Amino acid sequence: MAVLVHNEAADWTKELYQATFDLAIPDRTQPPAGLIAHLAAPREAGGWQVIDIWESEDAFRRFLEGSVIPAAQELGAPPFDTKVVELYNSLIP
Numbered sequence: 001m002a003v004l005v006h007n008e009a010a011d012w013t014k015e016l017y018q019a020t021f022d023l024a025i026p027d028r029t030q031p032p033a034g035l036i037a038h039l040a041a042p043r044e045a046g047g048w049q050v051i052d053i054w055e056s057e058d059a060f061r062r063f064l065e066g067s068v069i070p071a072a073q074e075l076g077a078p079p080f081d082t083k084v085v086e087l088y089n090s091l092i093p
Contacts, residue, residue: 001087002054002086003053003057003086005084007082008049008050009048010047012047012080025067034062035059037092039052053090060084
């Protein structure tokens with residue numbers, strides 16, 4: 001079942017997000033397996049947030065553990081909070 005993933009951190013910046021993204025997905029023409037949509041934006045209270053739609057939580061966890069966490073650690077990034085919920089409905093034209 002598809003899931004919505006919301007990652008956020010008060011002490012992440014646009015620059016840190018972009019550097020992590022560039023390391024985790026070096027070729028944007030080859031997105032990670034299972035990724036349906038990816039959105040990133042500043043948080044109203046400061047910091048940064050990323051909202052993804054994945055085909056499954058397993059696909060997300062594989063990408064998180066295999067690419068995102070190693071990239072963030074390489075950059076010395078602080079941890080971020082992650083919430084995963086099953087999607088009931090979506091419309092992506």
